[in-house]
Amino acid sequence: MELKTLEEIDIQLAPTSKINEVDFDNLTFGTTFTDHMLVCDFADGEWKKPVIQPYAPMTIDPSAKVFHYGQAIFEGMKAYKDANDAVWLFRPDQNYERFNKSAVRMAMPEVPEEVFLGGLKRLLEIEKDWVKKGLGNSLYIRPFMIATGPGVIAAPAKFYRFMIILSPAKAYYSGEVKVLIAEHYSRAANGGIGAAKAAGNYAAQFYPTQLANEQGFQQVIWTDDATHTKLEEAGTMNVFIRINDTLYTAPTSERILDGVTRKSVIELAKRENIAVEERSVLVTELVEAAKNDSLKEIFGAGTAAVINPIAGFSYKGDYFELPKLADSIAVEIKTKLTNIQNKLAEDTFGWTVKI
């Protein structure tokens, strides 16, 4: 695909850049922002002219519906720089489509493609120096929309703000990740908003994740809320389970996010003749496979970490350590995927899009 340039835009450049104050070798994920942000307001039933302006705090009414009723959605994407200093996006059409699906589910207005993708192109052209070359470097992109309309009555707002902010990132390494299989707490309801990248889905996981942290587990793998028997996702990552030489991942549903990394892993695995099945894996199956040594790997797939191998899991008090493999599929897929993203390998899928 090709990104169209958004022409109808106001650009207010920052008088000076913060870029020389940033230590690009020591970045904490999601805490440093670039010089500019994109802002586009929705009012009177329409999207107004987008503005690129210096990154700064904004003013918002204390009764804004985002504070009281949680109308807020986001996406996570990354930009990469190739050896010739060109900037690339990875499957931005997928994020754009999912963003508008989330918008519909949260009763928010859909954002036009020229604002989301065209605006992002303009913003990245301005911020291109913030995208660093080399495997592991990227510029994390956070498009989001919030309900700015005022009033403490539980109904959709009439005013919204779409924004894009950018944060330079190093390869995301979270250390050894041990996970807890959820027995009581849940991430999403049937007929709920689990498939939307809605803000409220994330805060809901913080407390049960804290309880897991206190027991020495970094993340939780959620199970279906009705029976807690089926493995679902890890909240910020979809989950893949390798039993013998087949990869299994839960099918997308109302409860499970249709992850861009997830679908890319599936397509890459198929190309490499690795068997992949999209079906629910039962907790009992996982435990059984761990006991009879057919369980080879578990890994998470998401934009921030790309692929995050799991060292072991705990269920009902029993801890199961995963083997350390020489022929890890997680490592193989991560290498192939990040090479495509960073333009170090040929992109036979047509996933990468030049700015």
Next chain:
Amino acid sequence: MELKTLEEIDIQLAPTSKINEVDFDNLTFGTTFTDHMLVCDFADGEWKKPVIQPYAPMTIDPSAKVFHYGQAIFEGMKAYKDANDAVWLFRPDQNYERFNKSAVRMAMPEVPEEVFLGGLKRLLEIEKDWVKKGLGNSLYIRPFMIATGPGVIAAPAKFYRFMIILSPAKAYYSGEVKVLIAEHYSRAANGGIGAAKAAGNYAAQFYPTQLANEQGFQQVIWTDDATHTKLEEAGTMNVFIRINDTLYTAPTSERILDGVTRKSVIELAKRENIAVEERSVLVTELVEAAKNDSLKEIFGAGTAAVINPIAGFSYKGDYFELPKLADSIAVEIKTKLTNIQNKLAEDTFGWTVKI
């Protein structure tokens, strides 16, 4: 109970009041705010000195976690003025306790009683002219907390803001309310955050409610997400069902809010020797009762509307009109409850608290 006065507070009064610009006979619920608000920030692991200041927009970072991960909770309360111009609250201890339960579930810091209730007392002393006398008049109180800490990484914030804003209200009359019984969409998951007054619970209901609106129904009565067979709550109201002369309401759970109006209705009904049972009512029971005329009333119970009678319900395409009764329990309880709240009847329960 008695409210302690909060002494450690900064008070910055507005130079002029907006009160004379407000038409108190024509108020749209939740849209007019008083002259002042209470603001209290949490930083460095502690709550700072609260401030009462003029109501105004505030500045907040675009990466604040409330926008991205939905860490936001609130309460709804009302203040009433008696014939002698004294201002009263209704069971404020219940809202305070529930607020901190919501805070724990959303991994947010608990707010001290002196800030929440003591701060509210100071704010209401300043805004007492905004509380109008007479049945139906009240000052709606919205305490809330948002995660102001910056950073686009899905983890609890380190900085929070607790606020109280006030909005004058007339008796809430929403017209005739017809409801749709949910068959597909859901409000809450087992092991989720349905029992917390978390912002994200509300936006999740907007889209299915819009779909119901388009079919001519004002509200949705949610059912359990796993089977859609059990009646739960209406999202901003708990639901009571009268079959013959017994009132039924769903038991509180992780999926159902422990409503202050709900528990007051139960206690009032018991005092009046009306049979009340806290148990799940099946949708099939409701339909059967409607068909054999044992279904007498359905009503919602919540702070904004107090008691909201339901005119009829629809399930799987069949609409069931409720009878118009001369001896409505909804009307009886609403009268008794609002008389207590407005200090027009003796408060034998000790529910009302003087400011």
